[in-house]
Structure formats: structure tokens, C-alpha cells
Amino acid sequence: MTAAIIDGAAVARASRARTAGRAAAFRARHGVAPGLATVLVGDDPASEVYVRNKRRAATEAGIADFHRHLDARSAPDDLAGVIADLGADHRVSGILLQLPVPQHLDGPALVDLIPPDKDVDGLTTLSQGLLARGLPGLRPCTPSGVIELLDSADVGLAGAHVVVVGRSELVGKPMAQLLLGRDATVTIAHSRTRNLEAVTREADILVVAAGRPALITARHVKPGAAVIDVGIHRTSHGLAGDVAFDEVSAVAGYLTPVPGGVGPMTIAALLSNTVSAAEIRAAATESTDRRSPHHVL
Amino acid sequence: MTAAIIDGAAVARASRARTAGRAAAFRARHGVAPGLATVLVGDDPASEVYVRNKRRAATEAGIADFHRHLDARSAPDDLAGVIADLGADHRVSGILLQLPVPQHLDGPALVDLIPPDKDVDGLTTLSQGLLARGLPGLRPCTPSGVIELLDSADVGLAGAHVVVVGRSELVGKPMAQLLLGRDATVTIAHSRTRNLEAVTREADILVVAAGRPALITARHVKPGAAVIDVGIHRTSHGLAGDVAFDEVSAVAGYLTPVPGGVGPMTIAALLSNTVSAAEIRAAATESTDRRSPHHVL
Structure with a gap:
């Protein structure tokens, strides 16, 4: 038997085209594009490449680009402040903290500062709990x-x-x-x-x-x-x-x-999650009085 | 081959004795016993038996008993109010909502009203996320x-x-x-x-x-x-x-x-979790300035 090769690049291209369509529809309806904030700490070359590719793909899909680059020696509070700012910024639909962070920082704890409804990497404790419980949420x-x-x-x-x-x-x-x-x-x-x-x-x-x-x-x-x-x-x-x-x-x-x-699928899923986060927030804003304890998503 | 039978009753007895020792040590040090709040909604006979057994076992282990019994037709807000009261009560180390709740109530959403540091059943979304991430927390x-x-x-x-x-x-x-x-x-x-x-x-x-x-x-x-x-x-x-x-x-x-x-092991684990929750809260109170984003437990 010779295996059928699954062409991830082609599948990702189709997925990104669908996401671009959703992003355009979102902007048409709400007057503002979904936004993705990427946070990079330090200057690991591989991480820089990953973040650049994600930002380029987001832009191509019609997602607004919000990038923050912090010095490798940043204090935990600096990073916490940046994440809090992005969390409060209504133009930002999703926040991605590029991992790994420098050794003096506590990656898992910093990830948990991302508001669950902007957790487009699906890595916060709450997102992982929602996944374990089979409840709606953003998935890794x-x-x-x-x-x-x-x-x-x-x-x-x-x-x-x-x-x-x-x-x-x-x-x-x-x-x-x-x-x-x-x-x-x-x-x-x-x-x-x-x-x-x-x-x-x-x-x-x-x-x-x-x-x-x-x-x-x-x-x-x-x-x-x-x-x-x-x-x-x-x-x-x-x-x-x-x-x-x-x-x-x-x-x-x-x-x-x-x-x-x-x-290529990882980036495609990130873009899809970003538009989903924007859509869910918009829907939640439109129906705040139907909020339940699971209103986070 | 004839299987060796694992005697859960005996293992549970030994576990409960250890927990009773920890509860006594906690009371000696802090002047107050760990406390377990059981919340029962309605009058399903099986649930009544389970809750009675848990309360009796807690009392035998030197854990203070806080029980609330709500009418089967209670509104979600009634139950939310009771859980909030117990969450704020410093004598209550752990809160257990007996499941299943009557059909008109949303069990998973109500469970999530329990503060994570009192989640002695380990069933809240955050507790399940901590488990998935391998971070410290109360386990089911x-x-x-x-x-x-x-x-x-x-x-x-x-x-x-x-x-x-x-x-x-x-x-x-x-x-x-x-x-x-x-x-x-x-x-x-x-x-x-x-x-x-x-x-x-x-x-x-x-x-x-x-x-x-x-x-x-x-x-x-x-x-x-x-x-x-x-x-x-x-x-x-x-x-x-x-x-x-x-x-x-x-x-x-x-x-x-x-x-x-x-x-018998399920009840033993509940009692152990209750004393653990009391110990962790006491330790957290004694060192509030060392709190990290994962201070919840």
C-alpha cells in the first residue's frame, strides 16, 4: 500500500479562505474587523518566525494585527500589564502569548491572565476545563x-x-x-x-x-x-x-x-478561533441579559 | 487464578483515620475545625442517603457539618444565593452540591458557582482545567x-x-x-x-x-x-x-x-479533600503576598 498524502497546505488554504469570508462578514456587520494580538517576549529566532507567519496570515484573512514585542528581561508585571491592556481593548478579539517565554517568567501562569473569551490558543486553565467538560469554548x-x-x-x-x-x-x-x-x-x-x-x-x-x-x-x-x-x-x-x-x-x-x-493547519485554526472569538463576543454583547454562569463563551 | 480482593472498606477506614488526624491537627493549630457544606436540592431518596452518609462520615472525622436542604422547586437564584453564602463563610472549607439536581436546574453551571478553593468534589471547570494542565488543585x-x-x-x-x-x-x-x-x-x-x-x-x-x-x-x-x-x-x-x-x-x-x-473510597477522598482545602486556604492566608495568578489553590 502507498499512503494517500494529506495535503495540509491545501486544506489550510481552504480553511483560511472560509475564515476570511467570515471576517469580511463580521466587518460588514459590525463596522470593525476581528483583531488578533500577538505577544512576543525576547528574541528567540524561531519564535520570531512563528509570530511573523501568524501576523501575516491574520492580515491576509482580514484580521486586524495588534502586535506587542517585549524585551527578554521584562518583569512579570510588565507582561501582565500588556495582557491586561489587550484584554480591555475592544478591538482585540484574541490574544496569543507566544511560547516559550524566557525562563525567568512563569509561562502557564501568564497564559492564565488572558481573558477566556480572548484565549484563541485555547490554553488557559478555564479553556482546558471547558474542553474536558465538553462545554463550549475556544479549543487549542x-x-x-x-x-x-x-x-x-x-x-x-x-x-x-x-x-x-x-x-x-x-x-x-x-x-x-x-x-x-x-x-x-x-x-x-x-x-x-x-x-x-x-x-x-x-x-x-x-x-x-x-x-x-x-x-x-x-x-x-x-x-x-x-x-x-x-x-x-x-x-x-x-x-x-x-x-x-x-x-x-x-x-x-x-x-x-x-x-x-x-x-499550516495550526495557523488556520488560530485564525478561525480569532473570528469565532469576535463573533461570540458580539453575540454576547447583543444578549447580555441571557447570560448564565457559562457566559464566558 | 483467583483474584486478590481489594478491601475498599478497610482502605477507606485507614484513609479516614488519617484524615481525622489531619483535621484534629488543623483544629489544634487554627482553633476551628475544617467544615464541609453539603447542598441537597429536592428529595430524591438515593441522594438523601448519599448526603446523610457523607455528613456522618465528616462528623466522625472531626469535620464541622454545614448542611443546606432546598426545596425541589427552588429557583436557580435561590441556589446561587446559598452557594454564595457558603462561599463567603470562612468556617466552610468545602462545598458539595449533590448531583443530580432537579431537571429545571443547570447542574454544570451551578457547580461552577462553587469557589475553586472550596470545590471538594473537583468538578468545577477550573478544577478540571487544573487537572488537565497538571497544576495543583482539588481532584474529583x-x-x-x-x-x-x-x-x-x-x-x-x-x-x-x-x-x-x-x-x-x-x-x-x-x-x-x-x-x-x-x-x-x-x-x-x-x-x-x-x-x-x-x-x-x-x-x-x-x-x-x-x-x-x-x-x-x-x-x-x-x-x-x-x-x-x-x-x-x-x-x-x-x-x-x-x-x-x-x-x-x-x-x-x-x-x-x-x-x-x-x-467507601469516594467518601474518604471527599473528607481528605475537605481537610486539604482548609489547609491550603490557611496557608494562603498566611502568605498572601506570595500569591501568583495560580493562587486559587
Whole structure:
């Protein structure tokens, strides 16, 4: 079998076009575009590239760009002040704090300063709780993008056995929650899993977010399985993922490439979340008297 | 093989004795006992029994009893008012809203009115988010009790493959999070799982919270596995769980009975959470200037 390659760039392009349409409709209705605030602390080159790409994509989708760049030696209170300002700014629909932040800052605590209704990365404690409870909320971008990729290839989720390799707060754990919400049977494997190969070979769908180059080889994959590679590594042969692409493509039924697979979907999901946040806030403002304790979203 | 029966009543007794010791130490130091507020709406007989048992166990452990019983036709605002009063009452360390509430009330929204630092059931959105992020917080009682049972029998969790059957907000999903935190490989199966038998037979440890009597039979269980039965059903032969006890006891390595297994542990975990909540609040009051955005717990 030779795997069908899922073209993340094409799926992301279509998703961004839909988001641009929603952003235009929002501006037509409310007279102001949805806005995305990106907050970058320090000058890590990779983070600078990521933030630049997100800002460019937002602008292309008709989302207003609000960027703040703070010095690497900024105090926690400086950053808290910036986030508070953006939280109070009604032009800002979503706030993204680029991670990682410099070591002297407490990333998870700073993320929690983002108001939940502007949490377009879906990483605050409240957003993760809403996801765990199956309540409405903004969902983390990379896992959302993976779901969209699987849907684009018509890979059925309900009843399928999905193995997620990796248990990070950004990908593995929210990925499992989203898949459960789609009625998949979900296994979470990780660095402490015994006999990883036996576990992953049970998967109808294998989502790999382990952060280890070429961890998943042909013998980890059940013939015909759909394999989604969330990893990205700079190697001597260029960018590569957590999956040994060439050999796995001979076994899997579907496979995402690196680059051009999950990566573009993460940005697409961020843009979609930003417009969703704008829409939800506008709807909430229009019906404040129907607010419940779950009015946050 | 004949399974070793894990005696939940005995483990719970030991846990409650430890909690009573902590409650006494708390009272000696702070001059006031930890307090548990139970809130019951309506007169469902089963709920009345559960609440009575919790109050009695709390009193026996030296925890002060604050009980509120509301009429079945209470308005949401009545209940919100009671929870707000208890939230402001410094004698109340923990608040438990007995579920389910009558149909005209929104249970999940009402649970979220409980201040996170008094959420001794661990069911608020913020508590579930803290659990998902691996941050300190109060954990749901039944899953905590299951972990304590496994620890009591020295069943190793790190690297073990645990299959959780059931994906409820109260048990299955937080159970998976706690197990991941203990380095288990975790599979969540549920009513939509295809070939449940094949999935559960992979388990070194099988936690069953499906709410279906005798769902798990001998052929669902790998010889020697540890089987934890969270179900409880009233049958013509008395109380029974989700596991067909007699036949599974011939296959499993460890097995919890119903009654006398997980049930007593849930109350023990509630009492432990109540004293923990009191201790954490006292510590936070003593060091208010060290507060971070995660000061809630």
C-alpha cells in the first residue's frame, strides 16, 4: 500500500479562505474587523518566525494585527500589564502569548491572565476545563487542525481506535479530549509507555506529537492506518517530523507530510478561533441579559 | 487464578483515620475545625442517603457539618444565593452540591458557582482545567479513590496499560488524567467503542465506570489484570457493579467488590479533600503576598 498524502497546505488554504469570508462578514456587520494580538517576549529566532507567519496570515484573512514585542528581561508585571491592556481593548478579539517565554517568567501562569473569551490558543486553565467538560469554548489550535485534516480526508472518527503519542498540554492531552468528543476510542501513549510498537499497531488512526525525530517507523503502524505527524525538527536533510516518512508511507493508508501537513493547519485554526472569538463576543454583547454562569463563551 | 480482593472498606477506614488526624491537627493549630457544606436540592431518596452518609462520615472525622436542604422547586437564584453564602463563610472549607439536581436546574453551571478553593468534589471547570494542565488543585473524589485503592494493593501504575471504560465528566475523564499523571498508558473506551472485549483484554489495569451491570465478563479480562469496578446497581440479587464478579474473580489478579470497593473510597477522598482545602486556604492566608495568578489553590 502507498499512503494517500494529506495535503495540509491545501486544506489550510481552504480553511483560511472560509475564515476570511467570515471576517469580511463580521466587518460588514459590525463596522470593525476581528483583531488578533500577538505577544512576543525576547528574541528567540524561531519564535520570531512563528509570530511573523501568524501576523501575516491574520492580515491576509482580514484580521486586524495588534502586535506587542517585549524585551527578554521584562518583569512579570510588565507582561501582565500588556495582557491586561489587550484584554480591555475592544478591538482585540484574541490574544496569543507566544511560547516559550524566557525562563525567568512563569509561562502557564501568564497564559492564565488572558481573558477566556480572548484565549484563541485555547490554553488557559478555564479553556482546558471547558474542553474536558465538553462545554463550549475556544479549543487549542494544533489539535483542532488535526481534526480538520482527518475530516478533510473523510477518515471516520466515531468508533475508531486512535492512539495519540505524546501527552503535552498543548497537543496530546487536548487532542485526546477532542477525539473523545468525536466518539473515538482513545489511547494516550508517551515516553513511559512500555512496548510502544505494540500499542501504536492497534491504531486505526495514529497521531504523533512526541517531539522525537523518526520515532514512528513502519513496524509501528497497522497497514492502512491514518498517520498524522505533529512533530517538526530541523535535520541535516531539512525539516522532518516524528514519523519516518518514506517507510511509513509504504504501510499507512493516509499520511501527513512535514512540512506541509499539520503545521499550516495550526495557523488556520488560530485564525478561525480569532473570528469565532469576535463573533461570540458580539453575540454576547447583543444578549447580555441571557447570560448564565457559562457566559464566558 | 483467583483474584486478590481489594478491601475498599478497610482502605477507606485507614484513609479516614488519617484524615481525622489531619483535621484534629488543623483544629489544634487554627482553633476551628475544617467544615464541609453539603447542598441537597429536592428529595430524591438515593441522594438523601448519599448526603446523610457523607455528613456522618465528616462528623466522625472531626469535620464541622454545614448542611443546606432546598426545596425541589427552588429557583436557580435561590441556589446561587446559598452557594454564595457558603462561599463567603470562612468556617466552610468545602462545598458539595449533590448531583443530580432537579431537571429545571443547570447542574454544570451551578457547580461552577462553587469557589475553586472550596470545590471538594473537583468538578468545577477550573478544577478540571487544573487537572488537565497538571497544576495543583482539588481532584474529583471517585478517581482519587481508585488511585488510592490501586496504591494500597501495590499495583504499579507507571508504564502500565490502563483501560478506563466510561468517559463521564465525574469519573472516566478525570480518571484518565490522574492515571496519565502517574505515567500510565491510558485508553478510554466507551459505549461507541468497537470490539470492547479486544480493547479491555489489553489492559494491565481495567477501571470500569460504564454504568451497565455485568458489562465486563471473564473474556474481557487479561489473566492477572487488576480490575476496579466503579459501577453500582440495585439488582434482584442485591447491589452489583459493572463487572460480573464471580467469573472475573477467576481470571483477574486483583478485583474490587461491590459494595465495599470503590464506594467507601469516594467518601474518604471527599473528607481528605475537605481537610486539604482548609489547609491550603490557611496557608494562603498566611502568605498572601506570595500569591501568583495560580493562587486559587
